[in-house]
Amino acid sequence: MRAIWTGLSFSLLLSGIASGQAADYLSDRKDLIMHMNQGWGRLGIDCAAHARDQVGLQLRIGDKKYPKGLGHHAPGELVVDLGRQYARFEAEVGVQSNAGAAGSVVFQIFVDDRPAFDSGVLRAGDAPKPVSVSVTGALEMRLVVTDAGDGLISDCANWAEPRLIRDGTGGSSKHFDDFDVVRFARVVTSDPNRIDGARSTRIQEYQADDLYLDTDLYPDEQGRYEVPAGSDGRGAIGLRWIERRQIRALEIEFDKAPSSEQAESAEVQFWAGISAYQGSWNTLNGVLVARADRWTIRVDRRQNPGFHNGTWKVRWVIPAGDKVVVRRLQAYSVSAIRTDNLLLHLDSPAAIGQVEVEMYNGEFVEPATIAGQTRARIDAAESIPLKIRHIDRRSWQSDRAVLRIHRPEGSFAVGLDDVLKNKAVYVPEHRAMVSLADAGLTLAACREQIAGKETILQQVRRLPDQTFAQAIEKVHRVEQNRQPTMLSLACDNNKFIVHRDGVVAFSVPTDPDKPTPPDVGTYPSMVRSVCGSGRNEKLERHLDGGWYPVSVVTIEDGGIRYRQTAFVVPFDREATVDNPWLNPKPLFVAAYVIENTGQSPADALLRLDVLGDAESKKPAEMQRAGGRVNAQFDGRLLGSIDIEQGGSLKAATQDGTLSLTGRLEAGQTVQCAVYLPGWKMGTDEAGSLTGG
Numbered sequence: 001m002r003a004i005w006t007g008l009s010f011s012l013l014l015s016g017i018a019s020g021q022a023a024d025y026l027s028d029r030k031d032l033i034m035h036m037n038q039g040w041g042r043l044g045i046d047c048a049a050h051a052r053d054q055v056g057l058q059l060r061i062g063d064k065k066y067p068k069g070l071g072h073h074a075p076g077e078l079v080v081d082l083g084r085q086y087a088r089f090e091a092e093v094g095v096q097s098n099a100g101a102a103g104s105v106v107f108q109i110f111v112d113d114r115p116a117f118d119s120g121v122l123r124a125g126d127a128p129k130p131v132s133v134s135v136t137g138a139l140e141m142r143l144v145v146t147d148a149g150d151g152l153i154s155d156c157a158n159w160a161e162p163r164l165i166r167d168g169t170g171g172s173s174k175h176f177d178d179f180d181v182v183r184f185a186r187v188v189t190s191d192p193n194r195i196d197g198a199r200s201t202r203i204q205e206y207q208a209d210d211l212y213l214d215t216d217l218y219p220d221e222q223g224r225y226e227v228p229a230g231s232d233g234r235g236a237i238g239l240r241w242i243e244r245r246q247i248r249a250l251e252i253e254f255d256k257a258p259s260s261e262q263a264e265s266a267e268v269q270f271w272a273g274i275s276a277y278q279g280s281w282n283t284l285n286g287v288l289v290a291r292a293d294r295w296t297i298r299v300d301r302r303q304n305p306g307f308h309n310g311t312w313k314v315r316w317v318i319p320a321g322d323k324v325v326v327r328r329l330q331a332y333s334v335s336a337i338r339t340d341n342l343l344l345h346l347d348s349p350a351a352i353g354q355v356e357v358e359m360y361n362g363e364f365v366e367p368a369t370i371a372g373q374t375r376a377r378i379d380a381a382e383s384i385p386l387k388i389r390h391i392d393r394r395s396w397q398s399d400r401a402v403l404r405i406h407r408p409e410g411s412f413a414v415g416l417d418d419v420l421k422n423k424a425v426y427v428p429e430h431r432a433m434v435s436l437a438d439a440g441l442t443l444a445a446c447r448e449q450i451a452g453k454e455t456i457l458q459q460v461r462r463l464p465d466q467t468f469a470q471a472i473e474k475v476h477r478v479e480q481n482r483q484p485t486m487l488s489l490a491c492d493n494n495k496f497i498v499h500r501d502g503v504v505a506f507s508v509p510t511d512p513d514k515p516t517p518p519d520v521g522t523y524p525s526m527v528r529s530v531c532g533s534g535r536n537e538k539l540e541r542h543l544d545g546g547w548y549p550v551s552v553v554t555i556e557d558g559g560i561r562y563r564q565t566a567f568v569v570p571f572d573r574e575a576t577v578d579n580p581w582l583n584p585k586p587l588f589v590a591a592y593v594i595e596n597t598g599q600s601p602a603d604a605l606l607r608l609d610v611l612g613d614a615e616s617k618k619p620a621e622m623q624r625a626g627g628r629v630n631a632q633f634d635g636r637l638l639g640s641i642d643i644e645q646g647g648s649l650k651a652a653t654q655d656g657t658l659s660l661t662g663r664l665e666a667g668q669t670v671q672c673a674v675y676l677p678g679w680k681m682g683t684d685e686a687g688s689l690t691g692g
Contacts, residue, residue: 023163027068031301031308034396035079039152044071048096049156059158061094061128066160074105074145074155079396082138086164089135092128093119096156103154108144109133121148139336140394181333183374184361185239188214189228192236192317195281197273203491214240224255225326233320243398244310246334249298252316255325257293265319268297272306282306335399336392345443347431349380356406361399362390390416468547485551487568489586494678496588500541502529502553502564526614527674530607532557559598566590586678593671596664606660619656629658630686640686645671
């Protein structure tokens, strides 16, 4: 890192800046590819599309080979950020020539969503087709490949020597630099010594320090922010958005210029991660220019690969020294900016008085009284003209422009991209509409147009995944009714398999004193229940409540109804663990209810066979202890059966089997419960297993 101090200004060179080229090859400028998908394999860079673990073949179309290009595969799309910097896009396209392959592809190009090229169907062996498309003044280009309607087999689609020819005038990027998105961010501070985000894994509880990585900073009466100093004297001030942002430049203005030593050691960082909590701070490479009380850094995406998909937050880390007070922060988006004339239509405006209008990712231009503002109160009227300057969101961006309307009876919001696409958006709950000024629509005409149509919410509620019954109707297969159910606590490796007939299979850890190893799919221990004759001719199974993780098996035999309800619960709710729902003591419970549903007495039989090793048919040792029977195997407690509420049924044990037999009067009900602890438990503790 090299610092140059020149009196009132200096430049801090954080990375080299590549010099301009007459043409930029896309395989050299992967930072321009903002979105990519394809039907098979990985995008080949200077090679053909290929499997993840293979090296791509050399690009070849017909008999011609190419050293540079992108190996795509249909169906797929590449979205290229042009930024109004280029005049033309040139390439040669065709299907990869592979021995014996017979792919067929259609190549299409869209410039700012306007069709600019269509190759027609190209097949393997065809000669390359040249492409030359004007992109002057364009923001975005989409390179699309389709499978020509005959499937995607061997549809390796090559964009050979794809290059963007620079605009000789240097392009027009002014539209990027004058839209400040600080207005839509929170000003925050954070610990400059902490680089990482959440340290918990997906099965651990989030710690408070992980959840609150940032602290809001509030301005004083003059709108200034004092930067808090950490334990080492360093301070951090930054911005946090609710969505990823593509930033072209950042600027910070101080109430008093920091010392030259602070400026030389200052650092700008951006957050790279899948969320604002999960990720890490990275140095933002670029040229930091400090002029007196103002520092500016321009972002070069080529030097910041982690910045490619945007960032949730940025921060300035300022070394220890004089107290730092910030007068203003600015962040300029790469997003395209456009201005549109809209109309806000309100029903019965006289009863409303005033409405509050608010722009997110935009600002008002007219009425002139609120120009430059993002939130203001205006007089209600049947038709309110609004001129709005806003972000024109591209397909690969998340910074959507939204108009929010606040009325006494409630608020609503409308996405401007929806208005631009449909010319108008009607909100029936608020009897309001937002339309393009030249759409020629009134509220009455709009209501007439949409009469009988469904709202988006109504359409969504008809989708198959909106109710359990609808989902089951669409995705459930009848044969699944006969498959076993796996029960466990959330993210716990102690699994219990409950079969359709109530048989329970489970695994006992070989070393109970160590953490439970990952589930390997083998369950050697078993509790097998036999109800009545054991024929199970009238058997029914369902989940309690229709969806709870509680298996209910009902068998009717000889006038007796046997019902098994099986579930897993945390036994020790007071356990000291990192996560309250990762309990170290998962307890499986199978509660049995035996009921005479007839009008006369009937004989009942419930037999429970407990096997320590089902494959070798080794039974557990059954020991009677008052109102319960404990099953032991290899010197440890396997399970405990509570028969305290067995009523008139007599209990007998033999060779790993507990039998409950006897006569039940009409309407009589008795119960018992099987407990299988998923941790090492002593026989003397079995009495605590109650309440099933």
